[in-house]
Amino acid sequence: MRAIxxxxxxxxxxxxxxxxxxxxxxxxxxxxxxxxxxTTAPLVxxxxxxxxxxxxxxxxxxLLSVLAAPTAFLLAGIPFLAVSVDFTHGFALLPSQDGxxxxxxxxxxxxxxxxxxxxxxxxxxxxxxxxxxRRVGVPSGVVELSLLTYRLIFxxxxxxLTGHQAQAARLGYSRVDRSVRSLGLLAGNLFQRSLAQAHxxxxxxxxxxxxxxxxxxxxxxxxxxxxxxxxxxLVGLVGTAGSLLARxxx
Amino acid sequence: MHIAExxxxxxxxxxxTAVSLPFVIVSAWRVNRLMRDQPQIKLLLAASGAFAFVISxxxxxxxxxxxxxxxxxxxxxxxxxxxxxxxxGTIVLLFQTLLLAHGGITTLGANVISMAIVGPWVAYGxxxxxxxxxxxxxxxxxxxAMLGDLATYTVTASQLALAFPDPxxxxxxxxxxxxxxxxxxxxxxxxxxxxLTVVIVNFLREYSGDELKILQFPLNTLATEVRS
Numbered sequence: 377m378r379a380i381x382x383x384x385x386x387x388x389x390x391x392x393x394x395x396x397x398x399x400x401x402x403x404x405x406x407x408x409x410x411x412x413x414x415t416t417a418p419l420v421x422x423x424x425x426x427x428x429x430x431x432x433x434x435x436x437x438x439l440l441s442v443l444a445a446p447t448a449f450l451l452a453g454i455p456f457l458a459v460s461v462d463f464t465h466g467f468a469l470l471p472s473q474d475g476x477x478x479x480x481x482x483x484x485x486x487x488x489x490x491x492x493x494x495x496x497x498x499x500x501x502x503x504x505x506x507x508x509x510r511r512v513g514v515p516s517g518v519v520e521l522s523l524l525t526y527r528l529i530f531x532x533x534x535x536x537l538t539g540h541q542a543q544a545a546r547l548g549y550s551r552v553d554r555s556v557r558s559l560g561l562l563a564g565n566l567f568q569r570s571l572a573q574a575h576x577x578x579x580x581x582x583x584x585x586x587x588x589x590x591x592x593x594x595x596x597x598x599x600x601x602x603x604x605x606x607x608x609x610l611v612g613l614v615g616t617a618g619s620l621l622a623r624x625x626x
Numbered sequence: 627m628h629i630a631e632x633x634x635x636x637x638x639x640x641x642x643t644a645v646s647l648p649f650v651i652v653s654a655w656r657v658n659r660l661m662r663d664q665p666q667i668k669l670l671l672a673a674s675g676a677f678a679f680v681i682s683x684x685x686x687x688x689x690x691x692x693x694x695x696x697x698x699x700x701x702x703x704x705x706x707x708x709x710x711x712x713x714x715g716t717i718v719l720l721f722q723t724l725l726l727a728h729g730g731i732t733t734l735g736a737n738v739i740s741m742a743i744v745g746p747w748v749a750y751g752x753x754x755x756x757x758x759x760x761x762x763x764x765x766x767x768x769x770x771a772m773l774g775d776l777a778t779y780t781v782t783a784s785q786l787a788l789a790f791p792d793p794x795x796x797x798x799x800x801x802x803x804x805x806x807x808x809x810x811x812x813x814x815x816x817x818x819x820x821x822l823t824v825v826i827v828n829f830l831r832e833y834s835g836d837e838l839k840i841l842q843f844p845l846n847t848l849a850t851e852v853r854s
Binding site: 377380381405406408409410442445446450456457459460461470472474475478482485486487488489490492493494496497502505514515517518520521522524525526527528529531532533536556557559560561562563564565566567568570571573574575577578581582586587588 | 628630631632633635636639654655657658661662665666668669670671672673674675676677679680681683684701705713717718720721723724725726727728730731732790792793794795799800802803804806807818821822823824825826828829830833834
């Protein structure tokens with residue numbers, strides 16, 4: 377989590393307008409979902425990986441670790457797409473041709489889609505996304521709530537890790553029953569301290585004239601037409617190449 | 627259990643998003659009004675959202691050896707009520723996507739349905755029902771958290787089954803398949819989450835009576851017990 381946030385704030389493309397990154401990534405994501413995945417998805421995966429690693433300068437291991445996040449989900453779900461259940465003769469599990477094909481296309485499609493998501497979250501800090509929510513029409517109160525939540529997440533993670541370490545050092549996680557108890561105490565304690573923190577923030581803000589609106593400076597990002605065009609061009613290129621290849625193969 | 631990015635066909639992703647939107651909008655509207663009336667509640671909600679995120683990122687002790695996480699849906703519903711949870715849960719799910727790469731943007735709607743809407747409502751309903759039947763608080767909380775978790779998992783399985791019906795036996799076969807494949811991790815997880823929530827609620831009732839009273843929207847059952 378820290379790695380993702382760290383690279384989002386320090387990569388080479390951080391100062392770009394979020395739309396310049398959102399346009400190609402969401403375009404490719406849509407292509408991945410609607411075009412035949414066997415030909416399009418590898419192109420999307422390659423394009424997004426290149427953009428992330430060569431363009432934005434995010435180290436490859438970080439990208440790979442982000443791509444690996446849903447692996448557990450895929451590993452559990454994919455094999456079961458390949459087999460089919462038959463109730464007509466009792467209960468039987470049969471591997472099927474269609475199922476195998478589906479499993480293969482889903483794996484590659486999910487990986488390509490993950491690469492689009494990885495590109496977005498590794499190149500743009502969360503605050504940029506949240507700030508642009510306001511422009512979509514989300515009430516400013518809710519946007520502020522999200523920004524405050526974002527800030528507090530890091531405060532609480534720090535606390536949770538310290539508490540966890542202290543408990544682990546006192547053998548709090550040596551058995552399953554102890555782990556449940558320790559985790560419960562940790563979470564309860566964290567909740568109590570979260571509320572105390574909120575209360576302190578409230579007092580601090582009230583002392584500074586807080587009336588329900590937090591004013592923050594949002595850095596001005598200039599939208600570059602050229603980058604938008606290049607992004608669109610990439611999407612168009614991958615789209616045509618993917619569909620032409622698919623037609624050629626079939 | 628988050629549905630990964632790109633796993634749902636575009637039509638399904640759009641449909642789940644459309645179904646989840648009204649709930650989230652109503653919740654956002656209510657929370658927004660709540661925050662306008664009492665500005666300090668914004669900080670409380672932000673702290674609660676961050677807390678829910680951290681809880682969901684905690685690794686649970688797992689019986690089967692696989693690494694699993696709590697959902698926190700039950701606890702959230704018990705503490706803040708399901709109508710607030712729809713918005714808080716959506717914010718938490720969004721941050722899980724952006725900070726942990728769990729879930730996805732196209733699958734956000736589907737995940738919101740299972741984790742921020744159905745799970746909390748089931749947990750809340752069960753807690754209410756169990757309290758109404760005069761069940762002991764620990765039992766009610768355990769049932770609410772465990773079955774809320776299971777409801778989340780059942781909804782996810784049916785979303786996957788709708789997206790990938792079995793070629794031979796259709797939706798039902800696929801549903802059984804997905805329920806079965808995630809059961810070994812999800813069933814023990816639900817029990818552990820139930821136990822964990824009981825420990826948390828007990829701790830809070832013992833040491834945080836005042837804080838529980840600040841939360842005005844949550845269950846009065848908890849608050850009254852603290853007072854007595």
